[in-house]
Amino acid sequence: MIEFVQKITDIPLFWLVATVVIYRISQSIGAFRYIKKVPPIIIASGLLIFILDKLSISYEDYNSDACYITYLLGPATVALAYPFFKNFKMVAKNKKAILVGTLSATVIGLISVYLVAQWLNANNDITLSLLSKSITTPIAIEVSKNIGGIPALTACIVAITGLIGGLSGHRVLRALKIKHNISIGLAIGATSHVLGTSRCIEKKQEQQAAVGGLTIALVGLLTAVLAPILVKFIL
Amino acid sequence: MKDKFIYLIIGFLILIALQYTGGLIAQLMGLKFPSALMGMILFALLLHFKILPERLIEHACKLLLDKMVLFFVPIFVGIVLYFDLIAKNIIPILSSIVISTLITMIATAIIVDFIVERNQQSND
Numbered sequence: 380m381i382e383f384v385q386k387i388t389d390i391p392l393f394w395l396v397a398t399v400v401i402y403r404i405s406q407s408i409g410a411f412r413y414i415k416k417v418p419p420i421i422i423a424s425g426l427l428i429f430i431l432d433k434l435s436i437s438y439e440d441y442n443s444d445a446c447y448i449t450y451l452l453g454p455a456t457v458a459l460a461y462p463f464f465k466n467f468k469m470v471a472k473n474k475k476a477i478l479v480g481t482l483s484a485t486v487i488g489l490i491s492v493y494l495v496a497q498w499l500n501a502n503n504d505i506t507l508s509l510l511s512k513s514i515t516t517p518i519a520i521e522v523s524k525n526i527g528g529i530p531a532l533t534a535c536i537v538a539i540t541g542l543i544g545g546l547s548g549h550r551v552l553r554a555l556k557i558k559h560n561i562s563i564g565l566a567i568g569a570t571s572h573v574l575g576t577s578r579c580i581e582k583k584q585e586q587q588a589a590v591g592g593l594t595i596a597l598v599g600l601l602t603a604v605l606a607p608i609l610v611k612f613i614l
Numbered sequence: 615m616k617d618k619f620i621y622l623i624i625g626f627l628i629l630i631a632l633q634y635t636g637g638l639i640a641q642l643m644g645l646k647f648p649s650a651l652m653g654m655i656l657f658a659l660l661l662h663f664k665i666l667p668e669r670l671i672e673h674a675c676k677l678l679l680d681k682m683v684l685f686f687v688p689i690f691v692g693i694v695l696y697f698d699l700i701a702k703n704i705i706p707i708l709s710s711i712v713i714s715t716l717i718t719m720i721a722t723a724i725i726v727d728f729i730v731e732r733n734q735q736s737n738d
Binding site: 398399402418419420421423424427428431432438441442445446448449451452453454455456457458459460461462463464467472473475476477479480483484487488491492495496499500501502505509512513515516517518521529531532534535536538539540541543544547548551552555557558559561562563565566567569570571573574577580588592596599600603 | 626629630632633636647648649650651653654655657658661662668671672674675676678679680681682683684685686687688689690691692693694695696699700703705706707708709710711712713714715716717718719720721722723724725726727729730731733
């Protein structure tokens with residue numbers, strides 16, 4: 380049995396195919412009433428972690444196949460310019476709101492996460508890894524490296540942040556009676572990057588996605604500049 | 615159907631080429647700037663100035679944006695590597711994320727909503 384499992388999982392790119400299949404299954408599991416609210420990404424990663432653990436397969440072995448899926452984040456990030464292009468007029472008309480919004484989101488985000496982390500006595504490594512939590516993974520990793528955090532931990536934190544922001548975003552903003560698509564797209568893009576913005580795409584909110592994509596780029600850029608300054612200031 | 619598939623491949627190759635070109639530009643400028651982001655800026659410019667026809671990339675963009683969440687799965691599975699560290703610091707990590715995300719999201723939305731509203735009024 381063990382030999383059999385090993386043979387199958389040794390097939391090149393087995394885990395890549397397994398990840399896609401398990402994600403598809405997780406999406407259809409959502410049809411059952413009680414787990415409808417759980418996002419497929421949680422179910423899929425939970426299942427995969429469980430399976431890897433049961434078969435005692437290391438993450439390195441898993442990721443040597445599955446990393447090709449992660450590579451697709453690159454072209455997908457590039458593709459975010461497409462909704463931006465489709466809604467260019469709307470963005471151009473509101474450039475002031477977008478610039479002020481991204482700047483305040485970056486500053487408030489950096490300072491609030493630092494203050495809460497200090498208040499809860501997080502140690503330095505954790506605090507530094509938390510600072511780039513709301514920007515897109517490829518930039519977050521660079522920033523984390525630059526300011527002395529743990530890049531891989533930052534990647535996890537970024538993923539958790541995107542999930543929390545993406546799940547709560549539309550609900551919170553609706554409760555606050557935020558009307559404009561620009562405000563919603565910007566607030567979600569600035570706090571929960573690509574994962575949050577993909578929720579706007581799922582909800583067929585093209586305008587929100589357009590502002591979100593632009594915001595991700597701007598907040599990423601601003602954080603890359605401001606985070607090292609803040610760190611110099613506080614350490 | 616066949617046409618759509620060909621456009622999909624072409625569009626996908628263009629996006630990858632843009633990412634690499636973006637990385638190259640960042641490197642030449644001596645910037646530690648992620649290649650995908652530079653590629654995104656480049657892509658926006660090419661689309662805006664109609665250098666790149668929309669029909670070439672339309673299908674690939676829609677597909678990638680539609681499936682984006684899937685691309686995060688291996689990163690999520692990677693949480694197992696830092697499970698102990700995260701578990702030991704679960705309260706500061708989760709609280710920082712939740713509190714800061716909510717404060718930032720709410721403050722930003724209110725600020726932007728205010729400016730947009732005022733803009734529209736002055737335009738009327």
